[in-house]
Amino acid sequence: MSTITDVAREAGVSVATVSRALRGLDRVSPRTRERVLKVAEDLDYVASPTATSLASGRTQVVGVVAPFLMRWFFATLVSAIEKTLRQHGHHVLLFDLEDDSDNQRLPLSQNMLWKRVDGVITLNLPMTDQELELVDRLGLPLVAIGTAVADRPNVRIDDALAMRLATEHLVSLGHERIAYIGAIPSNVAHIQTPQARLEAFREVMRSHGLEEHKQWILGSAWTADSAAEDMRTLLASADRPTAVAAASDEMAIGAMAAARAQGVRIPEDLSVIGIDDHALSNVLGLTTVRQDVAAQGREAAEILLRALGYGPSGGGPTEVVVPTELIVRSSTAPPAS
Amino acid sequence: MSTITDVAREAGVSVATVSRALRGLDRVSPRTRERVLKVAEDLDYVASPTATSLASGRTQVVGVVAPFLMRWFFATLVSAIEKTLRQHGHHVLLFDLEDDSDNQRLPLSQNMLWKRVDGVITLNLPMTDQELELVDRLGLPLVAIGTAVADRPNVRIDDALAMRLATEHLVSLGHERIAYIGAIPSNVAHIQTPQARLEAFREVMRSHGLEEHKQWILGSAWTADSAAEDMRTLLASADRPTAVAAASDEMAIGAMAAARAQGVRIPEDLSVIGIDDHALSNVLGLTTVRQDVAAQGREAAEILLRALGYGPSGGGPTEVVVPTELIVRSSTAPPAS
DNA sequence: CTGAAAGCGCTTACAG
DNA sequence: CTGAAAGCGCTTACAG
Structure with a gap:
């Protein structure tokens, strides 16, 4: 593979000029630029990102950190983030912090991030104080999806509103005896979503x-x-x-299946609603409150890109609440009198 | 953040010695090594991966390339690969080649890989000749999961066997009128899986x-x-x-749901079987042929690591066929006389 | 508009 | 066992 020196020699200019020409900087004559571009093309030249990074201090890589990856919500986010970043010349370094051998997640460490990424996007990940201190010390911009992280930019849905929509739907159908699935004890984690949703249910x-x-x-x-x-x-x-109101579609699907297996008909004997609009919810006829997960990934990526100095430098939102919408399908109906 | 120079100064040795001591190389006296380690620890020193890469030519990063990421199969693979690689000090750079604006996937390009990754793992991705030529030119070892890539190491299940197990199960229950879901026209892609499964079905x-x-x-x-x-x-x-035999659980789930919605009882009126053992298959009572997806991810990561010179250099398998197993649940039964 | 040179922070022969 | 020096391939002031 050819280096910048090869291009410089072939084009009859200095490496500094090649560097400027290729990056579209000012102060290069049109003729020179054209020649350099041509030679670079001919030689299949691609700048070594590792050398560029060492010299410039930027890696064009962003770390995406998740407590686990296999669930639909996380996979969908990662996919959307990766596509958005790549369109802007950035790449995704992925960290799955789930620890199979333990029920605690792995910590985010200095050697995952230091000089390796320009920024971080967290996926529903409550950060410890040490982790936050680390990210600060490394000077990395951070955008949090879902669970907020201190005062960093945040992209999410309104959890309370979503569960209110779900519960109100059941109430409006005439239900009075309503169960709830997905109440995580508050001491288990600082994850806001479960608590916000449960509280909204109670409130309604x-x-x-x-x-x-x-x-x-x-x-x-x-x-x-x-x-x-x-x-x-x-x-x-x-x-x-x-x-029954479930705090996620995956749980709602489990509940529906368990009910059916016991001969409980849905929706005649039991109405079920979830939150998400999971890829399988449509086909399973699950009534749900849809959240646009891919949009959240895209928004987060764009906010981070802006923080890195790309796109319109003029601020832009730093707090995005993606709208949510009730989708009525066949798993809910009025109670059998 | 401190650099190797800081550590050298503080420890009263040269940077070369620090480099050797920290990497556990020979030819460093125990006393010196200890001192260096201590100083490095005190200074929170972590070698700059970008500088290390430029000097050594290795990035400790492997590219994971997939046609899309959101499906359960791919998300599960990525998670397993990431964990395995991280245990060995390597990281995952992720590429989702799905192109939303087109129904063709994006090509793998030089600037995704060049000096950016030490190797590549493909997830069920048929490679074009140009892509293969690129990977070769860059000298990158490659391991393919699922769809094989030329003569590179490959990890997969025996697709034909899996579908044979599924079909034989239906036949053994007494079914004679069996439908098949998931027949992708052979001209659409060079993906082996759909074709191998369909052929096995026909053969049985x-x-x-x-x-x-x-x-x-x-x-x-x-x-x-x-x-x-x-x-x-x-x-x-x-x-x-x-x-009906479906070539994947996701399709089987769709088929079950559609049948139920039309009042067709499962398994009384219709038996359904899939392949995968998707995360939701158990709860939905879907009979299936299980494949251990995480194991495939782990195997592939280990083969690649070996190719990169880690672990036992002594060859090791280069072709792994992960076993498959029939899991009978409640979606299959003898036909109604 | 262009070039020479220093610098980014490591690794790697080469001496000793 | 240890150090001085070259080199990895770029970017970035600084001159001109």
Whole structure:
């Protein structure tokens, strides 16, 4: 592979001139620039990013950090972020912080970031003080999707609003006996989403004077399997709800499946609603509150790009709340009187 | 942040010695090494990867390239690969080659790889000749998961065997009228999986003397939505199958949902089987042929690491076929007499 | 508009 | 066992 020196020699100019010409800087005569471009093209020249980085201090790489990657929400974000960044000449270095051998996640460390990325995007990841201090010390701009990180730019949906939409939908259908799936104990993590959604559910119930049954608030682990298991227990009892609001579609899908497996018809015997509009929700007929996950990824990438000095330098929003929308399908209906 | 020069000064040795000591090379006295280690620790020293790369020619980064990222199969692979590589001090640069604005995928280009990655892992990605030539020219080792790439190391399941297991299961239950979902026209892509699975299906049908109905071979686009749509058409006709084999669980899930929505009971009226053991298959009761996707990611990462000179240099397998297993759940049963 | 030179922070022979 | 020096391939003031 050819280097900048090869191009300079071939074009009969200095490497400094080649560097300027190729990067489109001022102060290069049109003729010279043209010649350099031609030679570079002929030689299949591509600047060594590693040399460029060492000299310029920028890597054109952004770190994307997630607590896990396999779930639909995260995979969708990563895909959207990668595409947006690549359109602007940037690349994605991926970190999956899930630790299989432990139920604690891995910490973000200096050698993941130092001189390796120009910025960081966190995907629903509560950061520890040390991690935040590290990112600060390294001078890295950061954008948080979902769970907010200190006072950094943040892209998310309005969790409370989303769950309010979901719960109000059930109430408006006439349901009064409503269960909830996805209540994560507040001491487990500083993740805002579960708590905000549960609180919104409670608030709506209260505002309609509806009773909240302790044993109908299920603390499932945000997976379909876990939700299905909790649902089975719930359905085994004599005292059953007529509807269930799940904090995510994956849990809603688990709940629907568990109900059906026990002969409970949906929506005749039980209405189910989720939040997300997961890739499979449409086909499964799940009523849900849609969030545009790809849009969140795109917004976050653009904010970061701006922080890195690309695009319109003029500020731009630093706090984006992506709209949310009720999608009624066949998993919800009025209760069977 | 401190540099190697800072450490050298503080420890009273040359930068060369620091470099050797920190990398655990020979020819450093225990006392010196200890001192250097101590100073480095005190100064929070982490070598600049960009400088290291320029000097050594290695980046400790591997490119992971996929036609799209959002599907369960790909997300699971990426997660497993990332974890395995990170344990060995390597990082993942991610490329999603899906092009939203076009139905052709983006090409792999020189500026994605050149001096940026030490090797490449492809995820079910048929490579063009130019891409292969590029990877060769850059001297990058490559490992292919799923769709094989020329004579490079390859990790996959036995597609034909998997579909044979699925089809034989249906036949052994007594089904004779079996439909197939996921037949991609061979001119669309050089992806082996769809073709290998369809052929295996046909072979099993033939070997049992079962008739293959042209209109029961559905060319769904490997998504649940597409499979559901095709299934609706199929069920609308008077001449119906008693069972359907889908080439992936996502399609099987779509087929099940479409059937149920039309009042077709599963498995009483229709048996459905898939391939994958998708995260939602268990909860949905889908009978399937399980493939261990994470294991494929791990194997591929390890083969690449070996090619890069890590771990036992002694060869090791270069062709891995991960085993596959029939998981019978509630979506399959003997036909209704 | 263009070039010579220093510098980015490491690794790697080469001496000793 | 250790150090001085060249080199990796760019960018960036500084002169001119």
